[in-house]
């Protein structure tokens with residue numbers, strides 16, 4: 198346990214009704230007594246004078262005292278709730294520093310909570326993610342992780358892997374005493390079930406990570422369909438160059454915008470066609486690349502364009518261009534010219550990027566399809582979680598291959614152990630003693 202006492206202003210900088218200073222560490226009690234007088238009762242708000250070193254009040258306010266281990270960090274913690282002005286907060290902080298406290302580094306309270314076993318890594322990260330959340334969906338997902346849903350899912354997977362290893366390693370260590378139920382096909386089924394759950398967790402975590410970082414929408418379609426005009430209509434400003442010439446956009450243009458608080462990264466791309474000069478062909482290659490990495494594609498068609506001859510070598514087959522794994526919303530554009538009614542139609546969303554007709558319905562559709570659907574199953578997640586889940590899945594695949602190939606239990610168990618370590622990194626929990634303990638508790642060694 199660290200022997201320093203840390204302090205920091207916990208409320209944002211600037212002026213506010215109330216400003217909170219947090220203190221944590223072994224000398225908290227004596228610091229607080231010096232500033233506010235006799236220790237207040239635990240976990241109850243008390244109104245006190247906050248005295249400076251000259252005995253003159255710096256402020257008056259509420260003090261909270263949380264004796265360890267029943268505190269956020271597990272250490273002795275106190276909070277001073279004063280008036281939220283920068284000068285008052287700074288004077289209170291200086292007072293505590295003068296009494297020997299140290300300025301907390303970023304995340305140090307949460308880090309101490311983690312090292313004292315108060316929260317696991319996913320919860321510590323969820324605190325930061327909740328504070329950073331840029332949309333209601335991201336905030337909802339972060340709270341679910343904060344309440345331990347992600348950690349519990351991962352812990353359940355680690356437990357199942359451990360059980361299976363116990364089963365297999367018992368076969369190794371006690372080889373002269375053959376056990377029932379070690380038939381490898383039973384093992385294969387159990388590995389397959391775990392693999393399916395890892396894949397499901399990976400999907401939920403992947404969605405959560407995209408919610409946090411902002412989803413990517415790619416605007417694609419034929420040249421001149423009005424893709425750049427659609428981007429400008431969504432962004433509400435002239436982000437992209439629009440001209441009457443087909444082949445205007447060549448680079449991929451990256452724009453960040455919000456739809457009802459949902460953060461989106463919208464990419465405008467070059468019109469898909471064969472031919473054109475080298476620059477345009479490179480643009481088309483980049484457009485295809487962007488489409489593969491999208492969370493959703495907005496496929497823009499021109500409602501005034503005549504049906505295209507299928508054998509026109511300039512024209513690529515749009516449907517065949519679409520990556521199968523990415524959902525597509527078709528946007529029928531230029532309805533101010535074709536005279537079609539704006540809004541939802543059989544073949545997509547009918548809009549005019551020029552007049553804005555139908556855009557409200559399209560925005561609502563984007564918000565609904567990217568934000569609020571299946572959020573029940575979403576955990577806020579970070580790249581490192583996804584990497585661990587991928588590493589876990591790869592090791593489980595290896596175990597499965599080894600089991601299928603009739604390899605020894607040892608090899609299968611080794612891959613499962615690797616998967617367990619990879620997943621254990623997510624919560625920061627796995628220790629080899631854990632596994633040993635379980636082996637010895639399920640099998641009597643003297644038998």
Ligand SMILES: Nc1nc2c(c(=O)[nH]1)N(C=O)[C@@H](CNc1ccc(C(=O)N[C@@H](CCC(=O)O)C(=O)O)cc1)CN2
Nearest residue numbers: 207217219240261263266267268269270274276315324
């Ligand atoms: N004023 C204040 N508000 C806050 C926090 C804080 O530290 N201070 N939090 C900081 O992130 C969050 C709440 N999280 C917290 C989690 C645990 C404990 C805590 O003291 N737990 C003890 C005692 C529980 C009890 O009183 O029964 C425990 O679990 O043993 C406090 C805050 C959000 N709001």
Ligand SMILES: Nc1nc2c(ncn2[C@@H]2O[C@H](COP(=O)(O)OP(=O)(O)OP(=O)(O)O)[C@@H](O)[C@H]2O)c(=O)[nH]1
Nearest residue numbers: 420421422423424425426444445446468531550551
């Ligand atoms: N009347 C009308 N014209 C539109 C609409 N949307 C786009 N246009 C026009 O269509 C032409 C092409 O628009 P862009 O937005 O540059 O089309 P694009 O799909 O980005 O074209 P490329 O970048 O060349 O692939 C421009 O002259 C626009 O003013 C619309 O809704 N109605």
Ligand SMILES: [Mg+2]
Nearest residue numbers: 424425445446
């Ligand atoms: Mg364009």
